[in-house]
Amino acid sequence: MTTSIIVYAAAIGQLYLLSYFYPKQIINRISHVLDKYPASTHPKLYPTENGEERAKKGLTRYKYITRSTLILGIILMVGALITKTEIKDSMVTLFAMLQFFPFMLLEIAELNHYKLMREENKAPKRSADLKRRNYFDYISPLKFSLAVIMFGIYITFNLYRNDFNLSFGSDGLITLVTIIGVHIYFAITVIWIMYGKKLDPHQEHKDRDRHIGGVVSTTYLVSIAVSTFLLIYGLLQHYSLDPWEPVALSIYFQLCAYIGLGTMLRTNTVENINFEVYKS
Amino acid sequence: MEIVINIDDETPLFSQLMEQIKKAVQSGNLSAGDSLPSIRQLANDLDLNNKTVAKAYRLLERDEVIVTRGYRGTFIHEQAKKNSDRDLNAWVALELTKTIDTLKHAGAMDSEIRIAFAEAMKKER
Numbered sequence: 257m258t259t260s261i262i263v264y265a266a267a268i269g270q271l272y273l274l275s276y277f278y279p280k281q282i283i284n285r286i287s288h289v290l291d292k293y294p295a296s297t298h299p300k301l302y303p304t305e306n307g308e309e310r311a312k313k314g315l316t317r318y319k320y321i322t323r324s325t326l327i328l329g330i331i332l333m334v335g336a337l338i339t340k341t342e343i344k345d346s347m348v349t350l351f352a353m354l355q356f357f358p359f360m361l362l363e364i365a366e367l368n369h370y371k372l373m374r375e376e377n378k379a380p381k382r383s384a385d386l387k388r389r390n391y392f393d394y395i396s397p398l399k400f401s402l403a404v405i406m407f408g409i410y411i412t413f414n415l416y417r418n419d420f421n422l423s424f425g426s427d428g429l430i431t432l433v434t435i436i437g438v439h440i441y442f443a444i445t446v447i448w449i450m451y452g453k454k455l456d457p458h459q460e461h462k463d464r465d466r467h468i469g470g471v472v473s474t475t476y477l478v479s480i481a482v483s484t485f486l487l488i489y490g491l492l493q494h495y496s497l498d499p500w501e502p503v504a505l506s507i508y509f510q511l512c513a514y515i516g517l518g519t520m521l522r523t524n525t526v527e528n529i530n531f532e533v534y535k536s
Numbered sequence: 537m538e539i540v541i542n543i544d545d546e547t548p549l550f551s552q553l554m555e556q557i558k559k560a561v562q563s564g565n566l567s568a569g570d571s572l573p574s575i576r577q578l579a580n581d582l583d584l585n586n587k588t589v590a591k592a593y594r595l596l597e598r599d600e601v602i603v604t605r606g607y608r609g610t611f612i613h614e615q616a617k618k619n620s621d622r623d624l625n626a627w628v629a630l631e632l633t634k635t636i637d638t639l640k641h642a643g644a645m646d647s648e649i650r651i652a653f654a655e656a657m658k659k660e661r
Contacts, residue, residue, distance in 0.1 A: 374583075380544035384581035386537040386560065388571040388609055453580045461538070 259499045263343050264333075266506035270348070271329040273510050274355035278517045279322035282362065286315050288526055298534040300458050303372040314365055321358045329355075345501040352509040359517065370455040377457040385461040389450050394472040403476055406483040410435065413487055417494060431486070438482060442475040458533040470523040477515040481508065537565045541582055549584060553592035558601060558620040561612060568617070572602060572610040599624060 293301055295308040302308050329351065336343060392400070411432065418428030449471045454464065485508040492500050537560055541552045560566040572593075573581070579589045593610060596602045600619045604610045613619065639649050 381540055381542050382582045382584075383538050383540045384573070384578055386539045386557070386566070386572060386578075388573045389577060451574065451577045451580060453583070457583070 259503075260342070263499070263502050263506075264337070266503045266510075267333060267343055267348065270352065270355070270506045270510055271326065271333065274352065274513050275322060275326040275329055278513055278521075279318075279326075279358065281521055282517075283315065283319055283322075285521070285526060286311075286318075290315070293531050293534065298531060299536045300373070300377075301531070301534040303369070303376040307372075318358060318362060321361070325355055325358065343502050345505050348502045348505045348509070352505075355509075356513075367455070374453075374455075374457050379457075382457075383461075385465075389468070391446065391450070391472065394469045395476055399476065403479045403483075406480050406487075407435075407439070410483040410487045410490075413490060417490055435482065435486065439479060442479060446472055446475055460530045460533055463529055466524055466528065470520050473523065474516050474519045477519065478512060481511050481515060485511075539578075539582075541584075549588050550592040550595070553578075553589065554596055557592075557596060561601060561616045561620040566612050566616075568612050568614045570612045572612070574609060 289301075290308065290311060295302040302311065304310065332351070335341070414428055414431055414435075415422075418426060420428075422429045422432065449468055456464075459467075485504065488504050489501065489508075492498070492504060539553065539556050539560075541549055541556075543549065545552065547555075557566070557572075566572075572578075575586055575589045575593060578584075579586045582589075593602060593604070597604060599622060600613050601616045602610050603613045636649060644652075
């Protein structure tokens, strides 16, 4: 009974954080930018004709999608309570994927917006900071070593739990390949954001630096969260504490949202961004 | 320290990069041992071809304004301040003008000078 209450509490927390709290923060942020920096005063912020209208329509679509997810979540939760259905870890994962989907759409829309900005940018003058960007400018080697240690602990634990059996198709090998794949993805993201093409052609150097810092911190914290979660999840399976698995999964997804979205929203506040660069 | 290039300017882009790095050294904005961005980073930040930045870096290295230390990156040379005053292009133009004057004074014709210059360049290769 106690376990069920905790599972429901975790699921409600997940529903609140991923389908209400963060979407609301994002909607408020975009609305604030649209109101305070319109196309009439900041044309470079809206690269296409009717760019402001398009942005407003996009925001409305985003509102509908997140609200639909929230309503669906409430219906599922009430339905599960009435029918006394046990919430399984697969249900938590599937619903989290659905909750993360609007954020993914938003990310794609943002990248498309930057692409249009670059295409529209006809300014003959281009500037760059004459300073080499280094990973450790954004995160201390001590903090970085903590992520490496956590990664090492999980790998060792995974090998031990699977009796050092890494034969083709074994659980140990699949988990190992997955976690290494996730970290390769993080590394590529960081390299791309640090040394790749400037996404926003008008962005001030210090704003870009802050954005890079946010991405580096997020990937670093998510790396620790992934290793820690997999370690806890493995321990729960090892000690046959299966009923706690949905709780661990739900907390993990909430933590990922807090780290991923929360860090970006906290480090890159609208007040800190220089919008003067988007004036004509 | 910010670097600004103008793609509409008649001065080649690699020359604009070289001039600004040299000016930054002369003004003290860049000192010996300071690190410079990698070729890829600077090219992407300025939306230029990697080859343009690589050419500027190669010529600055030749002039001993910068030094490349393998994977550790590119740094300002110890003697950069002294060397950034040197303009090899201007020196080449001056020396050639002097030589052409001497040859013409001796009675050589333009076509003879051109052929001899082309031959000398071929031998160098």
